[in-house]
Amino acid sequence: MNLYSDEELAEILNQDIFHQISEAADRLGLECYVVGGYVRDIFLERPSNDIDVVVVGSGIKVAEELKRIVGKKAHLSVFKNFGTAQVKFWQKGTEYEVEFVGARKESYSHDSRKPIVENGTLEDDQNRRDFTINAMAICLNKERFGELVDPFNGLADLEDGIIATPLEPGITFSDDPLRMMRCIRFATQLNFQIEEETFVALERMADRIKIVSGERIKDELNKIILSKTPSRGFVDLQRCGLLNIILPELSALDIVEQKNGRAHKNNFYHTLEVLDNVAMHSDNLWLRWAALLHDVGKTKSKRWDAAIGWTFHNHNMIGAKMVPQIFRRLMLPLDMKMKYVQKLVDMHMRPIVIADEIVTDSAVRRLMNDAGEDIEDLMTLCEADITSKNEVRKKMFLENFRMVREKLTDLKEKDYVRLLQPVIDGNEIMEMFHLQPCREVGVLKQYLKDAVLDNKVENEREPLMALLMAKAKEMKLIK
Template sequence: MRLLTDADLAQLLDKEIFHKISDAADSLGVECYVVGGYVRDLFLERPSNDIDVVVVGSGIEVADALRKSLGRKAHISVFRNFGTAQVKYKDIEVEFVGARKESYSHDSRKPVVEDGTLEDDQNRRDFTINALAVCLNKHRFGELVDPFGGIDDMYDGIIRTPLDPDITFSDDPLRMLRCIRFATQLNFFIDDDTFAALERNAERIRIISGERIQEELNKIMMTPTPSKGFVDLQRSGLLQIIIPELNVLDIVEKRNGRAHKNNFYHTLEVLDNVCRTSDNLWLRWGALMHDIGKPRSKRWDNSAGWTFHNHNFIGAKMVPDIFRRLKLPMDAKMKYVQKMVDLHMRPIVIADEEVTDSAVRRLLNDAGDDIDDLMKLCEADITSKNQVRKKCFLENFRMVREKITDLKEKDYKRLLQPCIDGNEIMEMFNLKPSREVGDLKQALKDAVLDNKVPNEREPLMRLLMEKAKKMGLKCGNS
């Protein structure tokens, strides 16, 4: 963070767009301020092209005056119901709103809005670091207005609400997620009183739509260390409402002196590990979801201790419900996350045993183009504190990767497609698309994958006839 004087701010705002806004506001005789995130990010030295402007008067009129002064390259969108307007010019977007004060009903986050002063407008802001305003009028250009000590909070790395946090969060519960998201993005801490209000008001999050929740979760996920946000979500009680399947991982059971690891904190460690190697949002979701099947699969075995057999398969089945509830996409992105969850144990099993061609071929066949992402997830999943064991696993994964590369070079896709396809099988045995056709295709594929027969027509045809005979099928050409 850098400390800026009013003169410094005036110099940083010495750009065409801000002088044009200043002229538009002065021509209409109204006060005008750049507010919120743009001002915050000047102090934090973060890039920002989205500019929010508050006008003590009509924001729409100032926006229209700005659009006229910028000429034909500027475009304006007016939202009269909300008293806002947006001007787009080159790669810049400026959002205008009239200063206002708000009041809320208990069952909605949509406020009743009235015209207000700059003070009213700053009072309604979510956090002190977002309640900063810099005047754009010519005679006060660059003057900072910071009524809640937002600069001090930024310097101290604190997220705090301007007014009573219980009122702030109860009025608009989405601010609870924004609170945690900002703390995660900026690597700040949440003020103690503010965090206590998160705990008291957690149930209010139920009135927020899945779309708004997932938008904030995705922003947390795309930070360098999303575990920080998920720990705050869990500690505040929000996680058990939003993703209870993840919250229940936070348990350690002990029996006969044998305990399993805390799978919640393990999951967060895996997530952070993935973030160091990939900026793929959906791989990060795969990391977050990879062990959600463990509570449902957990069993005690007197000889083996705690087991979690098939937790990958159970977890993959749980993914669609979570995505649907959070209004996350139900398309190929969800299926990709399912695949990551379902397959994340496979490379570990391969690496733990002899790394055979047939096992790696099957893995390649099932993972397809996502094999590299799957390997990143599996390597991230090695969180053992036993350095010898960890080194052994990573060395085995290195061998798996080498085998993958070797098989790719042999054009595995071509090799793994049996030269007798489903259409020919249906024609030979007078079958329609059915389970029998699928079983015959799979038998050929398994034989090729396991290197039992070469992918050549004659040996595959012999195998096909043997399998069909056992199934009671007769070739229509015989």
Template sequence: MRNITNADLAKLLDKDIFHKISEAADSLGLECYVVGGYVRDLFLERPSNDIDVVVVGSGIRVATELKNLFGKKAHLSVFRNFGTAQVKYRGVEVEFVGARKESYSHDSRKPHVEDGTLEDDQNRRDFTINALAVCLNKERFGELVDPFDGILDMEDGIIRTPLDPDITFSDDPLRMMRCVRFATQLNFIINDETFEALERNAHRIKIISGERIADELNKIMLTNAPSKGFVDLQRCGLLQLILPELSMLDLVETRNGKAHKNNFYHTLEVLDNVCKSQIASDDDGEMMLWLRWAALLHDIGKPRSKRWDNVAGWTFHNHNYVGAKMIPGIFRRMKLPMDMKMKYVQKMVDLHMRPIVISDDEVTDSAVRRLMNDAGDDIDDLMTLCEADITSKNQVRKQRFLDNFRSVREKLADLKERDYKRLLQPCIDGNEIMEIFHLTPCREVGALKQTLKDAVLDNKVENERESLMKLLMHKAKSMGLV
């Protein structure tokens, strides 16, 4: 975090968009402030594209005037039912809202809204670090308004509500998810009083839609160390309500002096390991999030498959199969996508034991080829998940597994290359062409080889001897070789 004076803020906001907002508000005689995440991220030196502006008065009027100042290059959207407006200009989006105060009924997170002052508007903010405001009017341009010491909380790395946290969370229970999400994203600690309110109000999450909860969970999942968020969700009682299948893993049973590991904390370690692998490989692919979901859910079948064996101790046979069968129900309940993303997670959960079984024995071509066939294009993701799943504290055992997995990866690479050649290199080679047509190495042989190769690559003929021989003879005849 950096220390920023009002003069520094004025320099950081010395941009055309902010000066034009200032001009629009001053022309209407209205106070306006840039608020929330944009201001917070200036201090935390984080990139932010979301510009939210609060107007003491009509935000729609200032947005309309800003559109007039920019002319045809700007686009204005007005949402009168919500008293908000949006202006888009050269890739920048600015949201405008009038300062307001809110009151809530117990069974809804939709507030009753009234016009208010800047103080009223800051009072309704979720956390002190999001209640910062910087004036944009010309006479006070760059002046910080921080009534709840949000700057000090950022310095201390604390998430805290501006007012009574019980009221804050009861009024809008989604703020409980946002509390955990911000703590995870920023690597902050939730203030004790605020955390105790999370515990007291966790049951209120039931009035929040699955889509909103899933959106916050996805944001937690996309942090560098999402385990922090899931530990907080478990500690405050939210996880038991939104994802009980995962919460149930937080249990260790002992019988005859034998205990199994805590599969909840094992799962979170696997999740963080996957994140580290993706960060190291600079992976920003579309399926990155869903591999993390696969890591989070890879062992959810263990509570249902757990058995005690007098000889072997605790067993979890077929937990991968049991877990895979649970995935569609979890995704449906949580309003996560039921398309190929769900099927991908289900496949990863189902197959996550296969490479381990292979690496325990001699790594044979046939076993690896069957794995490649079942995993398809997702084989590399599966191997990443399986390597992340090695969390043994026994370094010798852990290294043995990693060495075996390296053997599996080497075998995969070798088979991919060999199968590529087998599938895409014509089964009639140059030596056979020379023998058939009694030729020595020459341009004609190269031309015939290229004809066969192009046909196979373009999928014009099957890479089979009979089909290729017909094409070869036809081409040779056109070249006067037969």
């Protein structure tokens, strides 16, 4: 973070792009300001090429004038229904995307996110911004070039690491409930604290999130998940009550039951620890989703066993079945990305079971065969899942995982991925025994596959054929 004077801001904005915007606005006699995230990121010293410009008057006219100044290399898009325009172009090796909008004031009805928009002043426009740190503006007109306009002390909040709203937070969140998600997202991304009155408003108004589409919520959730320490965002979502509305399956894990003096761990906070562990090693959004949902089946699978205490048998399979309904509700993709998450949730116990026992070649072959190309991601998830506070047990697991990884490396070098599928396939089995697709074909295929995976025979035609004939005879398919 760095504090700059107006003179220093003018020097930072001493670029062709801003002088061209300034020229366009001055030609039309209109006030013009760069606003929002671009201004915030100047003080945070973060690079950004997405520039938002507010014009007191017609933003579209200034965009059109900028297009004339820049010339043919600029691409202009006008959105008359929204009173906005966008200019895209390359300049000195950098691609710029400049959004223009006329200064406006907005009002909302209780049950809609669509505002009633009227022309307004710069002050009106700053009033409607979501947070003080996003309400700062820098003038681009030649006479005031570089002058900071900060009516809500956003710079002070930026310096103090505070997320607060320009107006009373109840008004800001009621006008646009998605801002509640954005509030937590910014706090998570920037490692800021949410101002106390603002957080109280989050708790009070959480129910308003129900009028926001799953798609918009999903976008904010993904940004939280992709942050450096995503657990921060999910703790805040849980504390204010938003998580129970948007992802109740995860929220439900935040419980510890005790019986006969025996309690299970809090699976919500365990999940967040796993998520953070994965985040330390991978930027893969869908691997992080798998970490977030890996134990989501524990609420439904939880049972008390007088002999051994609390159990969560088959929580992985139950959780995998829950993934599609969660993805559908949040309008997440239902393609291979969803199937990948489902697969990792389903399989996340497999390497742990192997590592808890003697690490055999046979078990590792089966794991590699079933996980396929996702084996490395599965191992990353499972290592992240080792959060035991028992250091001796944790060390043992991690040592066994090291052995699993060594065996995986050995198998890859031997190209077992290619060799694990028996050379005699289902089509040949059907033709050989004059069968249509049926259970018997599946039994014979699995029998040969098990023999290869367990290294009972080489994956070669002659020994497999001998096994196949013996099994077919046992099943009375041949005499």
